[in-house]
Amino acid sequence: MSTVEHRPLTPNGIRPEEPADAAVWDAAAQVTDPEIPVLTIADLGILRAAGATPEGGVVVITPTYSGCPAMDTITADVTAALREAGYGTARVDTVLTPSWTTDWMTEDGKRKLREYGITPPSGNAPARGGPVRVGLSVKCPRCDSLDTKELARFGSTACKALYQCQTCLEPFDYFKVL
């Protein structure tokens, strides 16, 4: 459990109201994903909590995928961002619950992703044990056509699948629903 001075941090991904905590949050929130540099960790929904301590700050993040190699870099970047913001000590905790799904990504994050040329997740993650396995159409980020097909379910990073647009024929990355 992540705590700050015996104060538990709720990993709910919501910017804290307490000004001192919010300042730590804001310092961490500007860190970007090393593999998708247009997205901040707040946009992605992996920034879960932040709190101020007498000596510095504590930040809580969660991995997107279990084996995501970007986590180490993100941890180092958050530590550096806090130091730069004047916090003497910086601790980054990792939590697994509640586990990340693409529903944690902000609407602003989805817009940035689309502008960057990666199609954001279509629709919400399925509820556990639900009977529905059909997916929504995936829109081409270049020409907005819905006539697209999956080339490969696994892509250049764990979070992406490779698609091709049948209208403009361009291949593109799709940030798949998890």
Add this chain to the structure above:
Amino acid sequence: MSHSGGFTSQDSATKISVGDAITPEDVSASSAVASDETARYALLLGDDCLILAQRLGHWISRAPELEEDIALGNIALDLLGHARFFLTYAGSAWGKTEDDLAYFRSEEEFRSCRLVEQENGDFGRTIARQLLFSFYTHELYQRLVRSADTTLAAIADKALKEVDYHQDHAAQWLLRLGGGTDESKRRMQEGLESVWPYLEELFADVEPTPTLAEQEVAVLPSSLRDAVLTRLSSIIEESGLEVPASKGAFGADRSGRFSENRGFILAEMQVLARQHPGATW
């Protein structure tokens, strides 16, 4: 801990559960310390994932097509993530890191099952191994999410989402190869025959699991058997192939005594860490 933030219309059914914060990655710095028995259980689960990740990594640059290189590499990476969670938690009981446990244990100290230690063989055999292991772990983690141990429950919850598409990947290939050419059918059937004897070991109630199952910390392996066999039989029949009739392979379960593969896997996986202790780059 109660939920402190309000829900908006953007929230979905999968996003609303705010649980206690768990820190498996640097668990030694937190209060989540495993008991000796729970650690031995976590080690067993983690070893399976670690060895299979090592095996699958060998496919990179060798798969039938580029997309499969990436698919198997991605699956291996997920499994390595699961292994890191389990091994880190296990190590909290003994003051060891995930690296201590991965690189500095000998053959006799690993608890992996023989299924994951089997050689990759051809693509059919690798898919058969993936099919058995992903169907087994899916059933396992579905139950482990209700574990009385909150760390194990959190790891299972995280892993389950990924195992969900691992089993889909294996099932899709089984159907494709089973419904393909005479050659693809023959090789997929041979793959199933070669790994099937190692399925039974997954359901062996080896200590400390039965003791922990009574405390509702662990899932009793034998309780998974019917569900896994039913689902495997169903998908294999759908593919037009035959469910192998072979019995379980002889040997002491999870001891490694009868797996000649384990030593070779560890030799390759551990050589760098052992020849250059503490090496960083």
